[in-house]
Amino acid sequence: MLNRRTFLATSAASLILPVAARAADWPAIEAEARGQTVYFNAWAGSDTINAYIAWAAGEAKARHGITVEHVKITDTAEVVKRVRDEVAAGKQDGSVDLVWINGENFRTMKTEKLLFGPFSESLPNYALVDVAGKPTTRQDFAESVDGLEAPWGMAQLTFFADGAKVAQPPRSMADLIVFAKEHPGRVTYPAPPDFHGTTFLKQVLLETAPDVAQLAKAADGMAITPAWQAMLDDLHPHLWREGKQFPKSQADITNMVADGELLIGLTFNPNEPANLVAAGTMPATTIAWQHAKGTIGNTHFVAIPVNAKARAAAQVFANFLLSPEAQARKNDIKVWGDPTVLAVEKLPAELQAAFTGSAAPGSVSLPGPTLLEPHASWVPLLEKDWLSRYGKG
Amino acid sequence: MRVLAALPLVLVFLLPLAASLLFVLPDAVNAGALRELVAHPQFSGALRLSLFTGLASTALSLLAALAITFAAGGRNLAGRAGVFLAVPHLSLAIGLAFLIMPTGVVARLFALLAGWNAPPQWVTTQDPWGFSLIVALVLKETPFLVWAFASLLNRDDLRRQFEGQQAVARSLGHGPASTFLRILLPQLLPRAAGPLIAVLAYGLTVVDMALVIGPTQPPVLAQLVWTDINDADPAVSARGGAGVVVLGLVVALVVAASALAAVMFKKVRQRFYGAAPRPGRGMPRGLAALWPAFLAIYAAAVLIMIVQSLSGHWPFPQRLPDVVTWKAWSHLAADPAPLLTSLALALASAAAALAACVAWLEWTPARADRVLAPAAVLVLCLPALLLALGEYRLFLALGVTGSAAALFLAHLLPVTAYVFLLLAGPYRAFDPRWQATAHGLRARRLPFLLRIKWPMLKAPLLSAAAIGFAVSVVQFVPAQLAAAGRFATLPMEAVTLSSGGNRALIATYGLALMALPLAGFLLASRLSRPRWSTP
Amino acid sequence: MLSLQDIAISMADGTPLITAVSLEAAAGETVTLMGPSGSGKSSLLSFIGGDLTSAMTATGRVTLNGKDILHLPPERRRIARLFQDDLLFPHMTVAENLLFAVPMAPQAERHAKMQQALADAGLEGFANRPPHTLSGGQRARVALLRALLAEPQALLLDEPFSKLDRDLRATIRAFTFDHIRARAIPALLVTHDREDVPAGGRVLEITARGEIRHV
The missing domain is CATH 1.10.3720 (MetI-like fold)
Known part of the structure; x- marks a missing residue:
């Protein structure tokens, strides 16, 4: 782990110079952007996130004279398909200018050459990104970013529960099985291909793999390990509905935890439990934790499709989203609570202050290290095996 | 011209x-995508579920609608049924889920009586057999069929014919039930073929209700196809495309089979139509309660949606929410553009x-x-x-x-x-x-x-x-x-927000x-x- | 014998339609009711038959062969009716229309009755025809036979000849009255046409004020 980090940090540092050099034509881009409209396609399931995007859109109008329209979507795959179809149909003035993206969707768009760029590393605010401390800002699910998407926020698989009901949180998958056996029917995870469900399966994979290094490489010709299957076989009979039905989404699980139907919830945003306490959805006794040996972490990004109409304005808006002010506001638990991608300790002191919120109830009290995502090619393998073993009810 | x-x-x-x-x-x-679809581990289960939920919900809706029409005894229900039609499928599924889910109103009532502290492990919503989906479909489609029948029965030309025919049948010694079954029904059903096919097709291909209340492992075929179609992987998406066509074929086959069954009925027709007069007893008492029961469930579903739309945190098994707030409604008011x-x-x-x-x-x-x-x-x-x-x-x-x-x-x-x-x-x-x-x-x-x-x-x-x-x-x-x-x-906003699980917003x-x-x-x-x- | 005593029928708003009608029809007798349009003749038949619209209210007593029938549902009154339209059920064959009226009995017996009725009407071979392929006169005869197959104890005729053309009317009239006499059941006939009155039959007129007048 440490080795990889150091390696990435040194290689990242060597790239900073050319980035600064390329930003010279930025004023021209800003001038071109003025008056353009950015159709920002972003998942819109969360009221707080929508409100944040609305705030950012207002700022972009006031500061840069660009209009940002939030195109509300339920699944980023819709956007991937739309851009692909439009490009195939030869539509140059595409309907998408900026998309909230990462992981598989990014890999798809990158390999199919559906993305504009490289652009992200020439954004002025990119210099503030913590590429050394947060290697996932340059490696999106083991896929090299190559400047085709600009980092926006950080995520790490986090579990939460009402501390009044769960005194000893299970801090590994093996412990979770023990917990499920003690509390039958009160633990579950969303069915894949839901994003969080797939992540849960990948976490099991990481905790059962004999050789974790294998997982960073493409899964070509590899098979799912029997240990993965054995662990799920062990867990499933004790899950909600005996592992025969699964909730649709992480949001459903959160509701069920708040109701008391389930005991443990999961999220990709480490600050979400605190956010839920602040919103009154979860009680003040809420605790959040990560597995002792680490949980999967990643970065989410914004990218510009190759046929975007307002490329200049999309870059200006992406740059604004990276600004310390926008990142600090996003980091605020009362606003959204999405962890920053910036290297806070390198910011001027007065800006640093905006990021240091006091520990709120529901904050992660038992943190674990960040584990890198397995290579994206493992996902179809996991999903297929899961479906044929557990998908028939 | x-x-x-x-x-x-x-x-x-x-x-x-x-x-x-x-x-x-x-x-x-x-062909490749089609093969992929058939090889999908959930395909056969999903197809079975779709056929079961689609056919069962259509049959039950038809029976309920006929029973209600019969119990109405000539009263015009078209106006009243119209109100039910206004309730979108999605809204009804949401309201019904709020009622029957393990932390829903019914469970809270039980908890109050039995002194439970944790929600029961009921298999109400998302039951693997699709029963709750069938209930939701029957609740929605029955009033539609009642309305279709009532509209036919009250069309000027038909009403006069039917009234005369019914008077004759009664004077020949046939009771109300026999008259309804032998005179009204055989003339009503062929005329209502359109609405019936629509109900059947909807039941076989429903996505929105299934997403809220239907089974997940496997899901109904339409939901499986919907997930595929939305996948970014072109191969999976193509499998979804093939699935849509298969879904269309399933509808066509089921409709054709139903039509065939109607033709087969010809063989037993004379025995049925030419049956001897039988005065019969009066109407079973339960029948008259059916229509008010529908009304009551709709009212309960709407009521619980109103309560949910105003609720903040509402832990089980409390009777009332901790927090009452206009937040969800002010969200709607703050951005009236979708509306x-x-x-x-x-x-x-x-x-x-x-x-x-x-x-x-x-x-x-x-x-x-x-x-x-x-x-x-x-x-x-x-x-x-x-x-x-x-x-x-x-x-x-x-x-x-x-x-x-x-x-x-x-x-x-x-x-x-x-x-x-x-x-x-x-x-x-x-x-x-x-x-x-x-x-x-x-x-x-x-x-x-x-x-x-x-x-x-x-x-x-x-x-x-x-x-x-x-x-x-x-x-x-x-x-x-x-x-x-x-x-x-509005529906875009509702669907995107529902992916976030905020119940107050979903209800609103x-x-x-x-x-x-x-x-x-x-x-x-x-x-x-x-x-x-x-x- | 069909006997009406002090029948009064009024509209929803209380306007009286028929004020005090009493009459008797003996077995085999056809009593004719005449009167201006809207005088309530058809309403009176509906009241006797048991399907007066709920918007109207009625009082009085109706007995058939000495038994009170008003409390009975229409299907138990054993009073068959004929209307202006033949009202053959369009979705049933001629045979099915007739069988529909034949009372409970072994199947073979019921079929025999149906065949006999067809023979009476000179309609052998029409059993499996849909009603719309029959001529007006054939349909009128099937409608009457259907009513008689139910073995009614009285017959109510609501202008049953008015839609037939002139040549046919005499034949159907004779056919109808012959059958009523043969069955020896009482019948009430409502009509506008003096020619419909059977020879020597009694005629009563309902006046505009809703009273009855012997002619």
């Missing part, structure tokens, strides 16, 4: 429909569809309907997904995705199908002697239409418009695909989604009130 009058429907309905279907045709012949867009779109598409259909019905001969009616039935029976996908590809080829025109046209298609099917019957049945009389009084065409025909057809015209309006309001897929999500509409948008069609229906029924009631 004839060609001119037919043109609007050809341009906004027949051409786009035909073109859309042509554009999804390649999916049908994609206004949906309203404008619904008004425009209902008005345009009505105008186009009236032009067609007034100036083309009745035999022209032989082209249009099957096309309209097709729109109702095809999986909504198939049509939306075809439209999307058509608009893509024309380069108009994401435009207001694409959005409007995508809404117009289903709206027109409903308006036409609802209007054609009563409009064509209009007694030609009125026209002869008016011409005899030296009235020309336009004054005759404006002052005689259309006022006399006020009720069917307005109710077709109200249904068209309601159909437009709930369209989700076209707004997402054809208009590239660029225009926020579910209610808002219901409010528009309801207002439309109330307005239509108010306006279509006759000048005076005739005995």
Whole structure:
């Protein structure tokens, strides 16, 4: 782990110079952007996130004279398909200018050459990104970013529960099985291909793999390990509905935890439990934790499709989203609570202050290290095996 | 004049429909994708579930609707059933889920009585057999069928025939049940084939209700296909495309099988029709309670949605929420654009569809309907997904995705199908002697239409418009695909927000989604009130 | 014998339609009711038959062969009716229409009755025809036979000849009255046409004020 980090940090540092050099034509881009409209396609399931995007859109109008329209979507795959179809149909003035993206969707768009760029590393605010401390800002699910998407926020698989009901949180998958056996029917995870469900399966994979290094490489010709299957076989009979039905989404699980139907919830945003306490959805006794040996972490990004109409304005808006002010506001638990991608300790002191919120109830009290995502090619393998073993009810 | 009058429907309905279907045709012949679909581990389970939920819900809805119609004994239920029609499928599923889920109202009542602290591990929503989905479908489709039957039974020409026939049957010694089964039913069902096929097709291809309340492992076929279609991987997406075609085939096969069953019935016909008179006993008491029971469940579902829309944190097993807040409603008020867009779109598409259909019905001969009616039935029976996908590809080829025109046209298609099917019957049945009389009084065409025909057809015209309006309001897929999500509409907002799981917001948008069609229906029924009631 | 005593019928708003009608029809007798349109003749038949619209209210007593029938549902009154329209059920064959009326009995017996009725009407071979393929006169005869197959104890005729053309009327009239006499059941006939009155039959007129007048 440490080795990889150091390696990435040194290689990242060597790239900073050319980035600064390329930003010279930025004023021209800003001038071109003025008056353009950015159709920002972003998942819109969360009221707080929508409100944040609305705030950012207002700022972009006031500061840069660009209009940002939030195109509300339920699944980023819709956007991937739309851009692909439009490009195939030869539509140059595409309907998408900026998309909230990462992981598989990014890999798809990158390999199919559906993305504009490289652009992200020439954004002025990119210099503030913590590429050394947060290697996932340059490696999106083991896929090299190559400047085709600009980092926006950080995520790490986090579990939460009402501390009044769960005194000893299970801090590994093996412990979770023990917990499920003690509390039958009160633990579950969303069915894949839901994003969080797939992540849960990948976490099991990481905790059962004999050789974790294998997982960073493409899964070509590899098979799912029997240990993965054995662990799920062990867990499933004790899950909600005996592992025969699964909730649709992480949001459903959160509701069920708040109701008391389930005991443990999961999220990709480490600050979400605190956010839920602040919103009154979860009680003040809420605790959040990560597995002792680490949980999967990643970065989410914004990218510009190759046929975007307002490329200049999309870059200006992406740059604004990276600004310390926008990142600090996003980091605020009362606003959204999405962890920053910036290297806070390198910011001027007065800006640093905006990021240091006091520990709120529901904050992660038992943190674990960040584990890198397995290579994206493992996902179809996991999903297929899961479906044929557990998908028939 | 004839060609001119037919043109609007050809341009906004027949051409786009035909073109859309042509554009999804390649999916049908994609053998590789089809093989992939059949090899999907959940395919056979999903298909079984779809057949079971679709057939069971249709059969139960039909039985319930017939029982209600019979129990009404000639009272006109069309007006009352219209109110139920205004409730969108999605809203009903949301409200029903709030009632029966393990932390829902029913469970809280039990908890109160039994002193539970934790929610029960009930298998109510998402049950693996699809029972809760069937319940939701039956709740929604029964009033629709009641309404369809009531509209037929109260059509002037049919009502007089049926009343006389029933009087004769009774005088020959047949009781009310025998009269209903042997005289009314066999004449009613063939005339209600359209609505029945629509119910069957909807039950076999439902996505929105299944997402809220249906089983997940495996899900129903339509939901499996929906997930595939939305996948970014072209191979998976192609599998979804093949799935949509398979879904269409399933509908066609089931409809054909039902038609065949009706033909087979011929063999036992004489025994059934020629049965000896049997006075029979009175109506079973439970039957009269069926219709009020539906009303009560709807009322409960709406009530719990209102409560949820105002609730903050509401832990189990508390009777009342901890926090009461207007937050969700102020969210709706803060951004009225989706509401206004949906309203404008619904008004425009209902008005345009009505105008186009009236032009067609007034100036083309009745035999022209032989082209249009099957096309309209097709729109109702095809999986909504198939049509939306075809439209999307058509608009893509024309380069108009994401435009207001694409959005409007995508809404117009289903709206027109409903308006036409609802209007054609009563409009064509209009007694030609009125026209002869008016011409005899030296009235020309336009004054005759404006002052005689259309006022006399006020009720069917307005109710077709109200249904068209309601159909437009709930369209989700076209707004997402054809208009590239660029225009926020109410269902778009509701569906995207529901992925975040905020129950207050989900309830609020579910209610808002219901409010528009309801207002439309109330307005239509108010306006279509006759000048005076005739005995 | 069909006997009406002090029948009064009024509209929903209380307007009286028929004020005090009493009459008797003996077995095999056809009593004719005449009167201006809207005088309530058809309403009176509906009241006797048991399907007066709920918007109207009625009082009085009706007995058939000495038994009170008003409390009975229409299907138990054993009073068959004929209307202006033949009202053959359009979705049933001629045979099915007739069988529909034949009372409970072994199947073979019921079929024999149906065949006999067809023979009476000279309609052998029409059993499996749909009603709309029959001529007006044939349909009228099937409608009467159907009513008689139910073995009624009285018959109510509501202008049953008015839609037939002139040539046919005499034949159907004779056919109808012959059958009524043969069955020896009482019948009430409502009509506008004096020619419909059977020879020597009694005629009563309902006046505009809703009273009855012997002619």
